[in-house]
Amino acid sequence: MTEKIRIYLSDWQYNAGVVGLYNILDHAGDEVRIGDQYIEIDIEMLENFEEKYFNYFIETYEKVTDYHKIMNKLNILINLDDEQRLKIYEKNLNDINKILKRPPYEEIRKRIFDNQSNFKNVNKAILEKIKKELEKERNKILKKECIGHYNQRKRTSREPNAIIDKYINTNMLHIKKTCNEVKEYLEKDKSNFELDCFICGNKINNFGKGLSFLLNTFFDTNRKLSHIWNFSIDIEICPICKFVYYCVPAGFVTVYGKGLFINSNRSLQDLIKTNTTARMEALGILRSENEFSTYKILMNAINKQSRQNLHHELQDVQVIRYDDGKYRFNILSKDVLKVIRESEEEISSLMNIYYKIKQKTKWEYFNVYDNLMANILNNYNMFTLIHKLLIFKIAESDMIVTNYHMGHVMNLNIININYLKGVENMDKVKENRELVSKARKYGYYLRQKYLDRDPEADKNRIRGISYRLLNALKTRNSEMFMHNIITSYMYIGEIIPKNITLALENEEMLGIIGYAFVTGLNGGDYKDENNDNGGENDEN
Ligand SMILES: [Zn+2]
Numbered sequence: 314m315t316e317k318i319r320i321y322l323s324d325w326q327y328n329a330g331v332v333g334l335y336n337i338l339d340h341a342g343d344e345v346r347i348g349d350q351y352i353e354i355d356i357e358m359l360e361n362f363e364e365k366y367f368n369y370f371i372e373t374y375e376k377v378t379d380y381h382k383i384m385n386k387l388n389i390l391i392n393l394d395d396e397q398r399l400k401i402y403e404k405n406l407n408d409i410n411k412i413l414k415r416p417p418y419e420e421i422r423k424r425i426f427d428n429q430s431n432f433k434n435v436n437k438a439i440l441e442k443i444k445k446e447l448e449k450e451r452n453k454i455l456k457k458e459c460i461g462h463y464n465q466r467k468r469t470s471r472e473p474n475a476i477i478d479k480y481i482n483t484n485m486l487h488i489k490k491t492c493n494e495v496k497e498y499l500e501k502d503k504s505n506f507e508l509d510c511f512i513c514g515n516k517i518n519n520f521g522k523g524l525s526f527l528l529n530t531f532f533d534t535n536r537k538l539s540h541i542w543n544f545s546i547d548i549e550i551c552p553i554c555k556f557v558y559y560c561v562p563a564g565f566v567t568v569y570g571k572g573l574f575i576n577s578n579r580s581l582q583d584l585i586k587t588n589t590t591a592r593m594e595a596l597g598i599l600r601s602e603n604e605f606s607t608y609k610i611l612m613n614a615i616n617k618q619s620r621q622n623l624h625h626e627l628q629d630v631q632v633i634r635y636d637d638g639k640y641r642f643n644i645l646s647k648d649v650l651k652v653i654r655e656s657e658e659e660i661s662s663l664m665n666i667y668y669k670i671k672q673k674t675k676w677e678y679f680n681v682y683d684n685l686m687a688n689i690l691n692n693y694n695m696f697t698l699i700h701k702l703l704i705f706k707i708a709e710s711d712m713i714v715t716n717y718h719m720g721h722v723m724n725l726n727i728i729n730i731n732y733l734k735g736v737e738n739m740d741k742v743k744e745n746r747e748l749v750s751k752a753r754k755y756g757y758y759l760r761q762k763y764l765d766r767d768p769e770a771d772k773n774r775i776r777g778i779s780y781r782l783l784n785a786l787k788t789r790n791s792e793m794f795m796h797n798i799i800t801s802y803m804y805i806g807e808i809i810p811k812n813i814t815l816a817l818e819n820e821e822m823l824g825i826i827g828y829a830f831v832t833g834l835n836g837g838d839y840k841d842e843n844n845d846n847g848g849e850n851d852e853n
Contacts, residue, residue: 316356316499319348320557322584323512325576325633325642326530327554332574332588333563334556340372341365349580359495363488369563370459370476371452376596377568378458379474380451383412387444391437406435409443416472417457421446460486463528469638473570477562479635480572485526488559494552510551523548527558529640565635566592566610572635573607575614579628583618587630590614607634608686612653612660615645619654627651632690643690648735652728653689655736659724660685668705668715681717685725695729699828700787707779707835719836723753726829733821748815749829755810756833762805779831786827789820794827 322328335352338345343365346353375381386405390398413422425443447454461475463483470478477483506516511524524530550558565572566588573595577587591614595605611632619627627647634641645653653660666681684698702722705713730745763770778801785793794816802809816826 317353318356318495318499318553319351319353320553321351321513322578322581325574325631326527326561327512327557328576328578328584329564329574329633330557330560331564331581332585333560333565335585336373336563336589337362337365337369337560340369347581347585349582352581356496356499359492362492366488366560366563367456367459371455373592373596374459374476374568375455377474378455379412379415379417380447380454380458383409383418384444384447387440387447391440391444395437413443416462417454418447421450421454470570475570476567479567479570480528480562480565481559482526482528486559491552491556491559495556498552508549510554511548512550512554515551515553517549517551519549524550524558527561529635529638564588565633566595567635568595569602569605570636571605571607572633573610574633575611576631576633577618577628578631579625583622586621587614587618590617606680606683607636608683609664612686615650615653616657619650627654645690646692649689649692649732651736652731655742656728656731659727662724663717663721666717666721668702668713668717671712676714681721681725685728689732694733694824695725696786696824696828699725699729699832700783703779703783703828703831703835707776707783719832722832723749723829723836726753726825726832729828730825733825748812749825751812752826752829753833753836755813756830757836758833759801759805760834760836762807766805775834779834782827782831782834786824786831789823791817791820791823794823798830 320331320334322331331352334354335345335347338354338358343354343358345358386409389401390405390409393401412418421443425439425446458472458474459476460483461470461472461478463469463478463481464471465482465484472478477486503516503518506518508517508519509515510517565574567573573591575587575591576584578584591610594613594617595610611634615630627650629647630645630650632643632645634643660682663682663685667679668681669676669678671677681698681702685695687693688695688698699722702715702717702725705715706717706719706722726749727746730749731742734741734745736742736745760770760775763774767774778797781797782794785791785797795814798809798813813826813830816823
């Protein structure tokens, strides 16, 4: 009978390992049994595991490697005639040069250029030679690229876009040896063993290096002071758990040095599905490094998963992101998940929205979607973000460039009210929407009245009153807010709509009504340049 190993879910990091192990074996065509809280593998699956391990990374991530990039560039250049090549020569050539200087390519570069640091006067023949050499060493290069290199002395990963070195001290990555240890361990008589595995409780009999191969965690002894180091040496794990932890990098989705693991652990099935969706999102549409956002991946994965699980009760989800040498943890509570689900359209309308601010000579770029997601993950409301977007739009300064319109800001108002008021059922969603949409309409109506009297009102009066209202909102000063509303309506000679006075109820309502009102007040005629569902279809 084949010996089987059952591996149960535990904390987030172990779970990432379990998902990683599943991914590696599944990719290799092995049939892994999935229980509710465990996976079960046959001991035979450990044969050639090292190969399966690296193949998983190589084949999953090839599209986002330097190897892929350099091959594309070579193919472009090779297929041009000399004159054409000269035109787009330099930029592409510099890129190729840069890549060839990275450690996985060092050998090849030396072979071709005899220690010259750059190549000049490159002709088709040389380009083809490079291509041929690269093709010959494809697997070796890709493997090196995926592993990267953890620099123990500097305690950082040396290859920004590598994968494994973000999670594991690559100097301590010994797959084959650990697989053998697992096999030996299973055969051993463990009745005399006196220690317990820190993770799974299996009996063990000796100390090794514990969990110190895991980076950026409590167990990362390289980062800790000596007394903690002394403490953590007490932590020992069995070979099976070590083997699972080695698979952590395969459980995360890691693109351009940014990682994501969604610890949605209702069941193993769910955990695997959610993270597979995230991986497909991340690698499905190739984005450039600047456009890549773990937030977008997370959001799309969660939305897809929640559409498939509509009949399931939502559950809190733990999200772990790896960025800039650190793990970042957040919880998406089930209430927040509901808001995300009910505001999906509004949220996705903000996908490519940005503002940029000129700092001295450089433009600093801010993605509104990332801002919004950071707020959601950290449990902040959207008032500050709405405020910013309104001010930037009204300011019309040369130092600020924006690509959004008031429809986008309106969508943010809707997301915000859903977040603040909750969306326990469809009636509530509708009620929320109606409230902000009414407040916006009043603002829009006032705007029209101003413009009727003075077509230039946009440049002076409307801006002036907007600033004053925003100022009142920022300081949550309902008196100042109402004072400005009253004088505005006196100016156009009309009575204040009753609903606006709801703003006096409390600070939250002041923000909800107030910001929607100012959005409408600046709300243009909605024949906007960005005609991508700016939220104008809810006019009723
Ligand atoms: Zn164990």
